[in-house]
Amino acid sequence: MIRTLLALHSVGRGSSLFRNILPWLIALTAIVLVGAVIVYYLRKSLHDDQPGATQGFTLNDLRQLHASGKLSDKEFEKARTAMIESVNPLRSENDVDNVKAKPGNDENSPQNVK
Numbered sequence: 001m002i003r004t005l006l007a008l009h010s011v012g013r014g015s016s017l018f019r020n021i022l023p024w025l026i027a028l029t030a031i032v033l034v035g036a037v038i039v040y041y042l043r044k045s046l047h048d049d050q051p052g053a054t055q056g057f058t059l060n061d062l063r064q065l066h067a068s069g070k071l072s073d074k075e076f077e078k079a080r081t082a083m084i085e086s087v088n089p090l091r092s093e094n095d096v097d098n099v100k101a102k103p104g105n106d107e108n109s110p111q112n113v114k
Contacts, residue, residue, distance in 0.1 A: 059083060
């Protein structure tokens, strides 16, 4: 297409056609480039605004849901077991049962820090 325009321009017959089309081609190219930059920054800002999407529940969150009555004992145990297994899938079932479900019974609680 550009070769055709340049050929028409060099011949002389199409010089008026080339002069009429060239500004519109430049404008169209500029609009496409500006649009691409806008889309890039919109996608980037939308992606950065969702930090909670990568964060999940913690054991403390499950304990709070269980304490408030939103989770039954069976649901709590199932979720706790699944969460512990997802962190370390090589742990045996006995190791999961040895983890206490009581609040404040983790390694970093003030009771267990020596």
